[in-house]
Amino acid sequence: MEKKKVLGISFGRKMSNCDVMVKEALMECEREGCDVAFIRADDLEINNCTGCIACVIGMMSGRGRGYCVKHDDFDILDEAIMQSDAVILACPTYETSVTGRFKTICDRIGPSHDITFRKARYDEGKAAGVPEEQLPDARAFKKRSAALISVGGAMTEEWIALTLPMMYEFTFPMAIDVVDTVEYYGAMACENVAGNPEMMKRMTRVGKNIVESINANDEDERIKYRGDEEGTCPICHTRLIQFSHDKKTASCLVCGNLGTFDIVDGKFTMHYTQEELDRSRLRWGGKLEHSTEIKTQAQPAGTIKNLKELKQPYADFNPGVWPVDKNACGNI
Ligand SMILES: Cc1cc2nc3c(=O)[nH]c(=O)nc-3n(C[C@H](O)[C@H](O)[C@H](O)COP(=O)(O)O)c2cc1C
Numbered sequence: 001m002e003k004k005k006v007l008g009i010s011f012g013r014k015m016s017n018c019d020v021m022v023k024e025a026l027m028e029c030e031r032e033g034c035d036v037a038f039i040r041a042d043d044l045e046i047n048n049c050t051g052c053i054a055c056v057i058g059m060m061s062g063r064g065r066g067y068c069v070k071h072d073d074f075d076i077l078d079e080a081i082m083q084s085d086a087v088i089l090a091c092p093t094y095e096t097s098v099t100g101r102f103k104t105i106c107d108r109i110g111p112s113h114d115i116t117f118r119k120a121r122y123d124e125g126k127a128a129g130v131p132e133e134q135l136p137d138a139r140a141f142k143k144r145s146a147a148l149i150s151v152g153g154a155m156t157e158e159w160i161a162l163t164l165p166m167m168y169e170f171t172f173p174m175a176i177d178v179v180d181t182v183e184y185y186g187a188m189a190c191e192n193v194a195g196n197p198e199m200m201k202r203m204t205r206v207g208k209n210i211v212e213s214i215n216a217n218d219e220d221e222r223i224k225y226r227g228d229e230e231g232t233c234p235i236c237h238t239r240l241i242q243f244s245h246d247k248k249t250a251s252c253l254v255c256g257n258l259g260t261f262d263i264v265d266g267k268f269t270m271h272y273t274q275e276e277l278d279r280s281r282l283r284w285g286g287k288l289e290h291s292t293e294i295k296t297q298a299q300p301a302g303t304i305k306n307l308k309e310l311k312q313p314y315a316d317f318n319p320g321v322w323p324v325d326k327n328a329c330g331n332i
Helices: 017-031 054-061 072-081 100-109 115-127 163-171 197-216 221-222 284-297 305-318
Strands: 005-010 035-041 087-093 144-150 177-184 241-242 251-253 258-264 267-271
Touching: 005 017, 005 072, 005 197, 017 035, 017 087, 017 144, 017 197, 035 072, 054 115, 087 163, 087 197, 100 163, 115 284, 144 163, 144 197, 163 177, 163 305, 177 197, 177 221, 197 221
Parallel strands: 005 035, 005 087, 087 144, 144 177
Antiparallel strands: 241 251, 251 258, 258 267
């Protein structure tokens, strides 16, 4: 039987905390019989998404397979993900959130990798007899598992608060199921995590949890959440909630599902209906709702007849920047 493939991606510095943490988890996967691979995101040259949306338009119109028109090292990452059965990601916290490179990669992943877009085009194309090589890559629909690890130097978890929630931007378009999460803060108090036996043991457990997930006999067992954090959301297990404007309801910012809340014996609890849980963007229903609104609500070019005229004052308004001496701030 072919070995299960686990891809580790570190967004940190060379041989610093993220690298070591991902590698420890991968080593455990290898010991358990998996075929492992490792990528350091900063070793790849990946350009920002320009927002041209040619990837999605091409796929929806049947002219393309959902790829970016620009070819750079994102193709390496994309192909490695397609080959994988699981991914283990570790990202440093920069300014309380993910790194710029992490966000760049997320922008390049979605929406062209959104499985509700890809599957719809694949099914339509198959029904119309379009050859497989002209359709979205069927490996995109493979069930995959993930572990997310956020790392921050600061001594309080408030300084890494947005990193883990933001890391779901990598997994949700492709419907990769997150089965374990770890938030490691206070990293600056230890020269390197390799000297933190407790955290290294947790990384071994990340590896074990991933192996257990990808070798599960049924889907419920595969997607079972194995992290230590219960969270306020039963789907993503994060604690990032936003209150509605009237402050009577709240929603999980990772999943986008709306719920009510109460405080009993001083403990805050969110309550979600099944319908709202199924609207999570981590689930098919939430993604389908969004891809459907894009397909049905987004207006094509040419719908505002006098648009050129409306935009003209802005095209003519070009104040530019003030005269700037690049060396004035002392950066010489
Ligand atoms: C630009 C920048 C911003 C940072 N901002 C934060 C922050 O907001 N919170 C935090 O906990 N650590 C912050 N850090 C520290 C890093 O998260 C920390 O050094 C981490 O260990 C980096 O991961 P690595 O060791 O795998 O490279 C920042 C570091 C840099 C370079």
